[in-house]
Amino acid sequence: MQHESLITIPNRYAFLCEIEQLLNTNAEQSLLLIDVVRFSDVSASFGYDYGDKVLLEIANRIAFLFDDNAIFGRIGGDVFGLILSGTHQQKQLYNFYSHLVQHFKTPIQCDDHAFIADFNVGAASNPKNNSDINKFFSLAETALKQAKDNKFDNFQHAQILTDYTSGRALAMKADITRALEQDELEIYFQPKIELNTLQIIGAECLLRWNHPLDGLIFPGTLIQAAESYNMMNELGYWILEQAFKNAAYLNSKGLRLKIAVNMSPSQLYDLNFANKIQKLAQKHHVELSQFELELTEDVALSNSILVKKQLSQIRAFGATIAIDDFGKGYSNLAYLRDIEIDSIKIDKSFIMQIDESPVNRAIVEASQLIAKAANCELIAEGIETIQHLHILREIGVVSGQGFLFSKAVPVDDFIELANKDLAVGTSFAREHQTA
Template sequence: MNYAERALRTLSAGNRTLLRAEDEASLLQEMCQVIVELGGYRMAWVGFAEQDEGKTLRPVAHRGFEDGFFDIAHFTWAEGEGGPTAQAVRTGKPVVVQDIKTVVAPHLPVAITEAIERGYASVVAFPLIIDGQVGGNLTIFAAETDAFDEQEVGLLGEMADDLAFGIGTLRMRARHREAEETIRRMAYFDTLTALPNRTSAEETLSTAIEFARSQHQSLAILLVKVGLFQEISDTLGYREADQLLREMSRRLATLAGELPSIARVGEDEFSLLLRNAGAETACRLAQRIVREACDSVAVNGLMIDPHVYIGVVLFPGHGTTPEALMRRAKIAAVQSRRTVAKYGLYQGTADVESTRRLTLMSDLRRAIEQDELLLYCQPKVSIASREVCGAEALVRWRHPQHGMVATGEFIALAERAGLIMPLTRWVLETAFRQSHTWYEQGVRCPLSVNLSAQDLRDPRLIDRIVGLFATWAMPPELVQFELTESALMEDPAGALDTMARLKALGVELFVDDFGTGYSSLSYLQKLPVDALKIDQSFVMSMLTNPGSAIIVRSTVDLGHNLGLGVVAEGVESEGLWEGLRALGCDTAQGHFVGMPIPADQFIEWEAHSPWRLRPAAGDTTPAIAR
């Protein structure tokens, strides 16, 4: 018999099995089947090495003449026991026995006579090296003595390596699928109550509106605000406030029944969607919620009497878009707080909010043009060295009448008014000027600027940045750019081209809000980036939410495996800092590290902060003295 030829035939069939494999169990079983039925070997089995006290080898797949073998045998990879298979696992090298009769008991897991009765004349055992460690074995028995020559062992060893690689690949795919599913679930479901979140509710509402419009039906939305939430959070703590929300979500779901769609759409807000319903049906449900959902709740040993305020809006009478209906439902809920009934229909005739928004858009344009915005920065700190290693440039707007306008609000205004590119120009120019000021003062602190999806489509973006480098003569390592994962995915090819041109300038690039944009790993590998920034929604809940912890840990591992740094946003406590340090995360950003502060106060902040400013290469001058 040409043993090398049968080994080559087995290797070829095994490769085809690897390519078709969808899950680990079927891969292992089919590989054993290939070895026995196509290779002509007497028996093959795969085991996994356990890290228990007895160092057990756990059989997971087998094929051939093994009747009773796995019932009477005890498999271990402990020192001095288990025969060739155990030796292969212990040493990480193949072990060949050309004649089983020469093996001295008890070095086989079964008696030699029983092995011979099953037709085992020779055996070869290979370690399965999975993710750099011996994870198990592939053991093959032949019916002939001297069956495994050097060439055959080499070919079968290659097949064992391929099998180990296949196992590792399937496990990696499973981890990725689990992480992606967790990300998808977190994108559409509230982690506290397990209810659909605002994003999910708005998509559901949009679909319901289209259906109602096509069928000439009405629909109603109830927005339920839970009273005392903020007071309980401030007085007793956020865990107690969360306990109240969980109980209220359970009660609302019970009262709503099967027909309405319920979601958590705000910190203390729930929405209920009633299809094919009018004002009477909606108000009847609202009245029932006010009456039956407000029984006392035990919170931290206290009996709390919760209150709810409910706003009711109707399609098409109160609006024809999810945004308009949800906004007006919230207005109605606030209005109902001052009523005896604690619920009510939306009463707004003129959309005051729209008028305010239009006014703010006009004011924002003037603020950009007249340099009335403020540059803030938020420090980034190396977790290992506790050194300030950079800062993120942030824009703030102090309105002359309204005071500080929430960042999310005026960024949304800028997007609607077509002001994103002018706003980015202002931030770029101000950030370069500030970096130059620091540079002149001897401070070497990289300042990162955020670029939006619209910025990536700006044909003049690169020329503008090149001009700023020429104007201020700044070293490229002192300017960084952050691009959100979702922005990159709007136009992957165009974003890749822009990033390549940015990278050619010598700057560092960060993927911001990583984990929220559903980018593929193949696309991520192509990006000329230096670091990933884990979205704060995962970081802030990693100590209390297992799903978030998985995502954070997976992102740190992924970034490091790709040779990238990893920055965690939303580091709000020492516990989060320590958890990230244990995971090997590189950089932290958040209120525990430092609040956003006016850029011109950064040096003073650093001088009195517990963090040290990372010196320039070769610079040993103390940070405060520079």
């Protein structure tokens, strides 16, 4: 089937629904996620309308190549998906990839220009007897991520992610399972501060792992391992459960604060995510209005109907939505027009040198203007010095967090910190009210 517009290609939501229906009738399916390498260069050089024309030509050629054997969809941006009926081995899926690359050695003609497209491809065969769409799709997403990082070949098969890893990496998977079962994981809290009064007005939940052999492990290693082994959804819901449980504990101590929690992409593609967080709030007798759920720009940029639907439902239930690490790696801000958000957390890399770099200051000032136009709050991360604080006050940034105030601490230490906050914070604010 040839498409006349990118709009007529099944989007991520429709594509996921189609996979789910297939799994209910036949679990033997394979999935290819196809990312067009450096396609943003085309749009940046020739404009987005022209870029869409080239992307449509690429889409139609992919659909034509696999028309008799696959269901085709657009995952978002310049990433497409193919569902291949049957369980295919790594070699077979690599042959599909090779066929794709070979075909696109013939340039794409668009107006007076010619382009040769290249691809990163993540492939996955559905695990035996699996009917969980999230598990299947996450395998392919993990494979695509590995393909993008691979210097020697732009193809990765999901099964390889568990087959070729070292003994220590395999032990890491068992460690994560044990950690979840034996309460080795812990939520720490980093205070969110009102910058003029220096009062604690909220906190961000951050994960820590009290590993029996390696000691305290910070979230990067843990989350990377969870993504590699398709355990991010399970870990994400554990974090949410703990966040709600700790919010109830803080409330009982007279500290009804706004709690920020990071969402994983796999959770947002769980069709029941919004309902699950509502049930968690009911279970722990807390209001969803106490919670701010943070998503990264790449998820917002996916322009997924499912993501928009989930976020809209979450906000309707009373929670607020924040964009985390704003400005880190993405320049297409169109998603701010399409997704209703309540807060923008500007990436700490712009804050930590704001006193030395005029460009960093200009970026923060521009972000403040964007936040005001979007009717949301700008939050500064990575505040480490008094100079940072003064400059952010001058710009008009109202709240933030960073080591100047406190690192992330266990919940009881946070309670102690918050109880001291009224006296200490007010005194500190008076001392540093002006530059």
